[in-house]
Amino acid sequence: MSSADGSALPAEVMSIASPINIILFSVFTVLVYMQFRPKTxxxxxxxPPPVVFRTFTPRTLIEFNGENDKLVYIAVRGRVFDVSPGRNFYGPVLTGGPYENFAGRDASRGLACQSFDREMLTEDLSAPLDDLKDLDAEQLENLQGWEERFSEKYLVVGKLVAEGDPDAPKS
Known part of the structure; x- marks a missing residue:
């Protein structure tokens, strides 16, 4: 090739296919491909498995105390909440969570009285449910606050009834 005045062009200008240009073009092509390639x-x-709303008695609820990687349920005023996402607080009994005593139990009285002692729980699982009639206005307000917190944060999975109740599951 020659320029307009008839002199020859230098070899570097004439060769577009130089090794450095080929390498740069290859890198550019790979980068473009990486940017636009189909993503997985x-x-x-x-x-999670579907939850079926069911009826619990204190005897059937106690199974859901979080031991052996089971779910953790807590009852508040007759409603049973799946508190498994809060396992660190509510159970299992062996890990020492602050509310571990309530795992698999009716926690209504303990929450109302702001006490996490075992004395707040009904020990006889065949006894009638705690009617909470002796609670004062402040304790009932505490209980309502807890119930609202559980309702906002956890799924209601059932209701708690006493042994012998017509709605109680047959053993």
Missing amino acids: PATLPKA
Whole structure:
């Protein structure tokens, strides 16, 4: 090739296909491909098994105390909440969570009285449910606050009835 005045162009200008240009073009092509290549589709986490609303008695509720990797349920004023996401606080009994005594139990009186002692729990599981009639206005307000907190944060999975109640599950 020659320029307009008839002189020859230098060899560097004439060669577009020089090794450095080929390397730069290859790197550019790889970068463009990496940017626009098809991505693997995002996979959603596996959904938890469906929860069936059921009726519990104190004897059937006690099974859900979080031991052996079971779910952790707590009853408040007859409603049973799945508090398993808060396992560090509510159970199991062996880990020493601050509310461990309530795992698998009716926690209504203890929450109302702001006491986490075992004395707040009904020891006889076949006894009638605590009617909470002796609570004062402040204790009932405490209990309502806890119940609202549980309702906002945890799923209601059932209701708690006394042994012998017509709604009680048959053994």
